[in-house]
Amino acid sequence: MSLDTLTRPWKAFSYGFLDASAKREMRRKILKAIAVPGCQMPYASREVPIARGWGTGGLQATLTLVNPGSVVKVIDQGADDSVNAASIRRFIARVSGAATTLDTVQATIIQSRHRVPEEKLRADQVLVLQVPNPEPLRPVEPNMSVARQMHADADYGRMWLQLYEQIVRSGRVMQGASYPSLVNGRHVMTPSPIPRWDVPKLNMAKHLTILSAGREKRLFAVPPFTRVEPLVFDDVPYRVEDHAGLTCHRSGARGVFMNEIPQEDGTSLHEVSDSQLGVKLLNGEAPGEMWYRDGVFRP
């Protein structure tokens, strides 16, 4: 062994922004997260040139995965063209040389904030979700150490109590986004603030999902063909948002998740939340295979 074999030539810039040791740590943690689906794995969460809470967790996972052959799509709340999504996409392309796309079907890595695309993901695609709060127990147990013990014991009674209280107070489950879900029958995870509409898309899916919270320094994963069951009571079935009957005012699409746009006269219009799907429909292109058909989930 000589110094030559231990040192690397100087470089001004690490490929993919993250340095090699940051990437190796992410690799180790991603593998452990896949081995224990839904279990939060701590990681160091390095600095990246966007502020914590704006997608740093997802960005670090994407930068670890990316190579010049990757095709990257970045979504912010369904839209490809928001400042956050456009900036992250441009940054990834600039530091990795990867191709970018807005089309779900063409992408190999999809980094997303708060939505899962409406078109079905394939086995060769990886979904990276940005997670603001990785701890589903936080509303019922603010102490992180106690919450970890509760995960270790699979002690989730208080999660059901929380849902029960919502039903008693409001007549229905009020949890709109980040619906707590049991993964592989063992760990309850938050699926990140995706709407209830999107949670079934993670259950027994063909693709791998990596969920990464940069500010909170935790990472978890849902491998393909893994059970993701929203917490429900036997007599109160899981319900997705009532968007099946809404029509997009721009593309005429029906049966997909919609954004509500309030109008001056007090009414609302709706438009497709998955912006590139809306563009495809407007251009008369055929979308890929969809998770929902006529507003009904078809696995």
Next chain:
Amino acid sequence: MQTAPHPDAREQRDNASFHALMRALSRPGTVQKLPEPGAVLIAAALLDRECRAYTDDAALEVPLRQTGAALVPLTEADHLFVTLGSAAAVTALGAAEVGSFLYPDGGATVIAPARIGEGAQLTLTGPGIDGRLSLQLGDLHPSLWEARRRLCRYPEGIDLFFIDGARVIGLPRSTAVQEG
């Protein structure tokens, strides 16, 4: 004018190895391709100064040291490069680190050579597998599967990679293995 950054050979190899390992672990039992044969590649993609490695193969000691990882006894290691062909090796593996219910990520990653597509018939079920999957793995001592069951009290456990040349198969702790 910006030029597209290009990864050097080492970065390309580590990235390709990681993709193979990630696919192998998220789809247990499926055969994935490493960019080159050998366990050294896995060590290069995963290990550095933060890791403690163990190997029973003298030829691997220098490459493992070159990653910066500390070489430690089997019971303290988080990455094990071992041969699991003998009853004694499998018995020794029984003392490997399995993590805890609080921190399952403390469980060791075990990399072992095996012959893929020959030998004992196994049936896998669990996350990452659509229904069930059958495969044959050779060069492994039959007591391994009972030892693995004892180690993997989910979510505690060890995660296995079997390598055969450039081919790799992953077996995370979440997978149930049935012999036959």
